[in-house]
Amino acid sequence: MQSQNQQTQTLNMLPPTPDIESYRDVWTFVEIFRGELISYSLEGIAAARKIASKVGMKVGALVAGDKVSDDIAKTLIEHGADYVVAVEHQYLADYEPLAYTEALEEIVRLRKPWALIFMADEMGRDLAPRLAYRLVTGLATDNIDFDVEDFFHGLLKEKFTNILAQIRPDFATRIAKIYTPRHRPQIASLRPGSFKPLQRDRSRVGDIYRYTPSLKNYQKKVRVVDYEKIEDRGAELLGAKLIVGLGLGILRDAEGNAKNPLEAVDMARKILDLVRRKLGVETALGASRALIHADVKELREIITHDIQIGQTGKTVSPKVYIAAGISGAIQHRVGILRAGSVVAINIDPRAPIHEIAHYSIIEDLYRALPKLYEALQKKLESR
Amino acid sequence: MKGVPANTARVVTVGGILRREEMDIVLNPYDRKTIEAADYMRRRVGGKLVAMSMGPHPKIIPIMREIFDAEVSGIDEAYILSDKRMAGADTWATSYTLSKGILKVLSIHREAIETLANAIESGEAIDKVEALATDLYRRNLIPNKIYSDKPSIRDTLINMLREGKISRSDAVELLREEAKRVTTNFVIFCGMKAADGETGNVGPQVAEALSQELGLTIPHASFVVDYEYVSERNSLLVKRRLINVMQILELDLPSVLTIHVDYSAPPVPLTGRRASLMNSYRGKNTNITIWSADDIKADPRYIGLAGSPTVVGPGIDISRPHVRKIVGLSIIAAKDIDKINYGDKTYGPFKKGDLLDSLPEDLKRDLVAKGLAKTFDYEDLAEEIISILRG
Numbered sequence: 001m002q003s004q005n006q007q008t009q010t011l012n013m014l015p016p017t018p019d020i021e022s023y024r025d026v027w028t029f030v031e032i033f034r035g036e037l038i039s040y041s042l043e044g045i046a047a048a049r050k051i052a053s054k055v056g057m058k059v060g061a062l063v064a065g066d067k068v069s070d071d072i073a074k075t076l077i078e079h080g081a082d083y084v085v086a087v088e089h090q091y092l093a094d095y096e097p098l099a100y101t102e103a104l105e106e107i108v109r110l111r112k113p114w115a116l117i118f119m120a121d122e123m124g125r126d127l128a129p130r131l132a133y134r135l136v137t138g139l140a141t142d143n144i145d146f147d148v149e150d151f152f153h154g155l156l157k158e159k160f161t162n163i164l165a166q167i168r169p170d171f172a173t174r175i176a177k178i179y180t181p182r183h184r185p186q187i188a189s190l191r192p193g194s195f196k197p198l199q200r201d202r203s204r205v206g207d208i209y210r211y212t213p214s215l216k217n218y219q220k221k222v223r224v225v226d227y228e229k230i231e232d233r234g235a236e237l238l239g240a241k242l243i244v245g246l247g248l249g250i251l252r253d254a255e256g257n258a259k260n261p262l263e264a265v266d267m268a269r270k271i272l273d274l275v276r277r278k279l280g281v282e283t284a285l286g287a288s289r290a291l292i293h294a295d296v297k298e299l300r301e302i303i304t305h306d307i308q309i310g311q312t313g314k315t316v317s318p319k320v321y322i323a324a325g326i327s328g329a330i331q332h333r334v335g336i337l338r339a340g341s342v343v344a345i346n347i348d349p350r351a352p353i354h355e356i357a358h359y360s361i362i363e364d365l366y367r368a369l370p371k372l373y374e375a376l377q378k379k380l381e382s383r
Numbered sequence: 384m385k386g387v388p389a390n391t392a393r394v395v396t397v398g399g400i401l402r403r404e405e406m407d408i409v410l411n412p413y414d415r416k417t418i419e420a421a422d423y424m425r426r427r428v429g430g431k432l433v434a435m436s437m438g439p440h441p442k443i444i445p446i447m448r449e450i451f452d453a454e455v456s457g458i459d460e461a462y463i464l465s466d467k468r469m470a471g472a473d474t475w476a477t478s479y480t481l482s483k484g485i486l487k488v489l490s491i492h493r494e495a496i497e498t499l500a501n502a503i504e505s506g507e508a509i510d511k512v513e514a515l516a517t518d519l520y521r522r523n524l525i526p527n528k529i530y531s532d533k534p535s536i537r538d539t540l541i542n543m544l545r546e547g548k549i550s551r552s553d554a555v556e557l558l559r560e561e562a563k564r565v566t567t568n569f570v571i572f573c574g575m576k577a578a579d580g581e582t583g584n585v586g587p588q589v590a591e592a593l594s595q596e597l598g599l600t601i602p603h604a605s606f607v608v609d610y611e612y613v614s615e616r617n618s619l620l621v622k623r624r625l626i627n628v629m630q631i632l633e634l635d636l637p638s639v640l641t642i643h644v645d646y647s648a649p650p651v652p653l654t655g656r657r658a659s660l661m662n663s664y665r666g667k668n669t670n671i672t673i674w675s676a677d678d679i680k681a682d683p684r685y686i687g688l689a690g691s692p693t694v695v696g697p698g699i700d701i702s703r704p705h706v707r708k709i710v711g712l713s714i715i716a717a718k719d720i721d722k723i724n725y726g727d728k729t730y731g732p733f734k735k736g737d738l739l740d741s742l743p744e745d746l747k748r749d750l751v752a753k754g755l756a757k758t759f760d761y762e763d764l765a766e767e768i769i770s771i772l773r774g
């Protein structure tokens with residue numbers, strides 16, 4: 001029962017989604033782009049599984065295209081979806097926000113998912129906001145994790161049980177939880193790299209629902225003309241097992257004397273090359289935003305935006321992350337949350353990077369990197 | 384345009400809601416590129432560059448003042464939507480509010496032209512009509528092609544009417560068409576995101592909100608790195624980042640673009656300068672307009688905290704409890720160690736490499752002396768890194 005006070009309060013607010021109890025299941029929007037399944041979309045299925053298992057719902061994989069192949073649908077089920085919703089129309093052959101918004105709006109209104117997860121890449125960021133506005137519901141962007149919780153709404157003095165907690169980096173030093181208590185579906189975007197795709201299980205089976213949207217309100221105001229290639233030097237960061245991240249600390253030694261930062265880059269590369277050669281694993285160089293913004297002449301071609309790690313850069317998941325001369329600001333740390341082990345090289349014992357490190361080297365990086373290289377070399381050659 | 388805390392890394396949050404009025408506010412750095420992109424459009428086709436922002440006006444006014452002369456030629460006019468009731472808005476409520484503000488800007492311009500058309504239609508004397516046009520022109524509401532006091536521009540609609548080159552009914556018809564074009568011939572440029580919230584939602588959501596307000600479909604494109612105006616079709620050819628490629632799109636006007644940091648404006652072509660001038664307005668109007676929620680006829684249920692479907696919960700700490708080995712300081716087991724009885728306590732067993740830092744100092748010293756424990760060094764670290772990478 002709502003109190004009198006609560007009712008007046010509710011009347012002064014954005015009206016809630018009608019029929020809110022009828023929304024069920026956790027969907028994730030799986031991106032098919034130019035005929036290919038975008039692989040990190042499988043992380044969205046893993047996230048949806050985590051949520052669904054906590055509320056006893058099913059996982060639906062939502063796919064759009066002119067025709068969604070059985071092969072792709074089967075792949076999604078084998079990676080954890082309980083069923084696939086394939087929205088098919090000739091206007092969905094190429095991604096374009098108007099047709100996609102229209103098509104997804106139709107299927108959401110029809111099937112009423114309780115939550116809907118997008119990937120926080122350019123497609124998700126282009127599409128999800130428009131769809132959320134159209135559906136009059138909330139959108140929490142850039143999440144790194146999800147949970148299901150009870151939430152007490154301070155303004156309404158009302159408790160909402162078992163709703164989605166959308167976990168994302170906060171403005172300041174922490175992580176914030178965003179809730180969408182009164183609207184459905186609860187729409188969120190997930191940062192690629194935050195979840196591990198589930199192991200493929202070829203014995204899994206599930207239904208495929210095919211739906212042809214009417215697109216009756218659709219107006220063709222956007223035409224896809226062409227595509228052009230771009231080179232992303234940072235792509236290798238995403239698959240790397242060992243990453244050395246360089247920060248502003250490489251500009252000076254422990255005594256504060258200016259150093260040629262190329263020396264640090266060379267030492268980092270020597271370590272990466274050695275490990276790649278000897279262990280056959282992928283390795284990559286990364287950087288903090290501060291180092292990139294410092295715009296050091298010698299580093300211009302090497303330390304570029306596409307190798308930035310962190311909130312506004314890439315989320316990486318190496319087995320080992322070596323942070324050299326990085327203080328460990330929250331915006332940097334959210335990019336390495338999924339690193340297996342963190343090795344911090346920083347002269348300042350109070351630098352926040354040491355708090356999350358599994359291994360700390362409290363020493364000048366210009367001394368530490370060569371020593372680490374020698375130790376690695378000795379161990380790797382002796383085998 | 385958005386005002387963001389000067390040091391976005393050091394933000395005061397009260398229960399998760401940004402208290403902007405308590406902080407030093409600067410222009411969102413991503414909006415610089417937005418001004419550059421919008422400025423290119425204005426120089427290319429004429430019209431005027433209008434800046435709009437939502438936020439407490441005492442903090443936003445200085446930012447607006449600064450961007451009248453920013454980037455290439457700066458903004459021409461500024462509007463601030465400022466109202467206590469707008470505070471605490473998420474991107475849904477923000478986009479709704481902005482679309483209401485944009486709608487009002489468009490309406491003012493449309494109505495100005497309609498007033499002029501009505502005056503001519505009702506048979507008002509030409510001097511009266513011209514006086515009205517002068518007033519509207521001074522207020523920056525009608526373009527040079529309708530009325531102008533610039534000596535180089537003679538062929539304005541009002542001049543042609545005065546000289547009998549067009550009839551009253553033709554003038555009325557031309558003006559009515561012009562009035563209609565106000566709500567279709569515009570482009571909205573947004574930053575690709577803001578440095579504080581970092582959502583990037585507002586561009587696409589404004590496109591949707593304004594589509595609903597105007598009852599037409601306004602397309603949007605995010606992360607635009609380059610664009611060009613196509614005069615034959617009154618459209619934009621846009622290049623934007625999408626997953627692993629650049630997508631080239633053609634968007635009909637009106638449209639919304641969010642501008643990527645990689646954008647940089649090309650030189651403006653020499654052709655079409657005259658047309659651009661005719662479409663332009665008197666100049667800059669540096670009197671900043673401030674509108675409340677009532678001024679823009681915003682539904683109070685859709686703005687601020689009340690109009691936000693999302694609610695920000697309390698922040699949580701992300702540091703995880705773990706063991707940490709410090710090179711040159713930590714003591715680790717040098718080999719596997721069985722249970723140790725020490726004093727009245729039992730420790731272990733330990734495996735080679737286990738961290739022993741929490742053991743009593745005397746015991747550690749003892750173990751080190753016996754060769755069972757050692758200081759964690761570079762070689763131990765190298766060994767562990769290798770085994771993690773192998774595992």
Ligand SMILES: Cc1cc2nc3c(=O)[nH]c(=O)nc-3n(C[C@H](O)[C@H](O)[C@H](O)COP(=O)(O)OP(=O)(O)OC[C@H]3O[C@@H](n4cnc5c(N)ncnc54)[C@H](O)[C@@H]3O)c2cc1C
Pocket residue numbers: 246247248249250252253254287288289290291308309310311312313314324325326327328329330331332335345346347348351363364365366390391392578579581
């Ligand atoms: C909205 C927003 C988004 C952001 N996004 C990101 C992001 O995606 N990624 C990111 O990295 N940052 C991001 N930042 C910036 C972030 O807040 C920090 O400013 C940045 O990460 C700091 O970089 P740094 O650690 O290299 O530099 P600093 O903080 O200056 O740290 C340098 C460290 O090096 C150490 N040092 C100095 N000399 C030596 C030496 N010779 N040997 C060893 N150690 C040494 C110092 O003790 C210090 O701890 C963002 C900020 C904001 C506001």
